[in-house]
Amino acid sequence: MARRNDPVENASALGDAFSARNGVFSDKALLDVGYVPGPEHIVARNEEIRRLATALNPAISGAAPSNVFLYGKTGTGKSLCARYTTRRIVDAAAEEKVDVGCVVVDCSQDNTETRAVRATVRGLNDPEVTDLTIPETGLGRSRYYSLLWEVLDARFDVAFVVLDEIDCLDGTDFLMQLSRATEAKKLDRCSVGIVGISNKVRYRDRLEERVKSSLQEREIMFTPYDREALREIIRSRLAAFDGGVLDEDVISECASLAAEEHGDARKAINLLRHSGELAASEEADRITVDHVHRAKNVAEQDRMRELIDGATIQQKATLLAVTSLALVEKTRTFKTPEVYAAYEDICGESGLETLSKRRVHDLLREWEFLEVLEITRTGGGRARGSYLQHRLLEDPSVIRSGFDGSDRFAGVGFSAGEVTTTWSNI
Numbered sequence: 289m290a291r292r293n294d295p296v297e298n299a300s301a302l303g304d305a306f307s308a309r310n311g312v313f314s315d316k317a318l319l320d321v322g323y324v325p326g327p328e329h330i331v332a333r334n335e336e337i338r339r340l341a342t343a344l345n346p347a348i349s350g351a352a353p354s355n356v357f358l359y360g361k362t363g364t365g366k367s368l369c370a371r372y373t374t375r376r377i378v379d380a381a382a383e384e385k386v387d388v389g390c391v392v393v394d395c396s397q398d399n400t401e402t403r404a405v406r407a408t409v410r411g412l413n414d415p416e417v418t419d420l421t422i423p424e425t426g427l428g429r430s431r432y433y434s435l436l437w438e439v440l441d442a443r444f445d446v447a448f449v450v451l452d453e454i455d456c457l458d459g460t461d462f463l464m465q466l467s468r469a470t471e472a473k474k475l476d477r478c479s480v481g482i483v484g485i486s487n488k489v490r491y492r493d494r495l496e497e498r499v500k501s502s503l504q505e506r507e508i509m510f511t512p513y514d515r516e517a518l519r520e521i522i523r524s525r526l527a528a529f530d531g532g533v534l535d536e537d538v539i540s541e542c543a544s545l546a547a548e549e550h551g552d553a554r555k556a557i558n559l560l561r562h563s564g565e566l567a568a569s570e571e572a573d574r575i576t577v578d579h580v581h582r583a584k585n586v587a588e589q590d591r592m593r594e595l596i597d598g599a600t601i602q603q604k605a606t607l608l609a610v611t612s613l614a615l616v617e618k619t620r621t622f623k624t625p626e627v628y629a630a631y632e633d634i635c636g637e638s639g640l641e642t643l644s645k646r647r648v649h650d651l652l653r654e655w656e657f658l659e660v661l662e663i664t665r666t667g668g669g670r671a672r673g674s675y676l677q678h679r680l681l682e683d684p685s686v687i688r689s690g691f692d693g694s695d696r697f698a699g700v701g702f703s704a705g706e707v708t709t710t711w712s713n714i
């Protein structure tokens with residue numbers, strides 16, 4: 289019989305406690321946000337990819353590509369298609385012995401002109417080839433620009449500068465500089481193709497005429513995915529899971545829920561991952577529709593808590609006003625006077641200064657920007673005038689849970705205890 293201190297026996301008694309156990313997952317990386325699926329796994333975007341590739345195609349023979357802007361709501365595959373298409377063009381050009389470079393600048397991070405130029409030149413430089421090192425700090429904007437022109441001409445026939453989340457970039461000077469570089473004789477050899485990406489469909493309205501005229505960009509609109517496309521997108525990630533843990537009804541449920549929320553593929557994939565994590569934490573051997581529903585709730589609560597934690601006290605009060613109305617009235621749409629009256633009540637109850645209608649409106653617009661609320665103008669006919677409708681997009685009970693632990697608003701606005709409404713019956 290093995291003795292207690294027998295090392296070998298101990299090791300086997302520990303079973304697989306020290307080996308990597310991922311529960312239901314076999315390759316979770318497939319569900320990571322930054323994962324770029326291969327062409328066989330990009331679903332329902334053939335037309336968009338074809339149009340983008342056509343615009344960029346001249347680069348393969350070393351000629352100047354068109355500038356292209358991709359627009360569409362969040363999670364519709366813009367960043368993915370831009371990365372995939374530019375990568376393919378770079379590879380195709382390499383086969384023709386044409387040097388094409390590509391850099392993706394995340395303008396939500398590099399949001400000033402200087403930062404964006406710096407990120408671009410740092411992304412395109414190769415010190416081995418150019419003999420240049422580009423320091424992270426210490427140089428002025430114009431120096432970064434001159435380094436950029438130098439690097440581009442030294443390395444490439446054509447370079448793609450992908451400006452993702454371009455609406456976050458201050459001003460349009462960087463766009464001007466890039467689009468006029470050849471004309472202004474900053475570049476001899478290299479031509480630049482700009483790929484701008486934005487989920488603000490009206491971004492173009494902000495551009496001045498002179499910028500538009502030098503960009504001459506083509507536009508590609510990415511429409512939201514429907515249920516069928518979302519189902520295919522989810523299916524394309526099935527390899528993330530062990531065989532047999534995912535049923536067709538779970539796939540359908542994830543697709544339906546994401547389709548309801550403006551066809552966002554990121555939401556569908558995240559929901560799938562969270563459902564898997566929940567199942568794994570419960571040591572379940574398969575994922576059920578119930579896991580999906582609970583995972584959705586947890587994800588929404590996390591998001592609301594984050595948004596509410598990051599809001600100012602007055603912002604919170606305006607959201608609380610709409611939310612408490614929704615919980616009490618059991619409807620989701622309200623006119624301005626109702627919202628303002630509820631806001632006044634909340635200020636009264638919590639001892640907060642009451643702001644003007646105009647200020648409250650501005651604060652509500654911020655919630656609209658975060659897609660918690662939708663504000664639309666509804667016409668009552670010319671004679672009767674038009675008014676604003678505020679529609680809550682999130683489940684009010686989920687929003688309420690985001691206020692839990694907020695001392696300032698404890699018990700305020702929710703007619704304590706009597707509210708049992710859930711979103712599904714509103």
Ligand SMILES: Nc1ncnc2c1ncn2[C@@H]1O[C@H](COP(=O)(O)OP(=O)(O)OP(=O)(O)O)[C@@H](O)[C@H]1O
Nearest residue numbers: 321329330331362363364365366367368487553554
């Ligand atoms: N057609 C598709 N096929 C497979 N996966 C997709 C598809 N579209 C999007 N995805 C996946 O969904 C997620 C979101 O896509 P992506 O980041 O491209 O969206 P986006 O339009 O850039 O959104 P945002 O405006 O929020 O930046 C990514 O993980 C991406 O790989």
Ligand SMILES: [Mg+2]
Nearest residue numbers: 366367368452
């Ligand atoms: Mg994106």
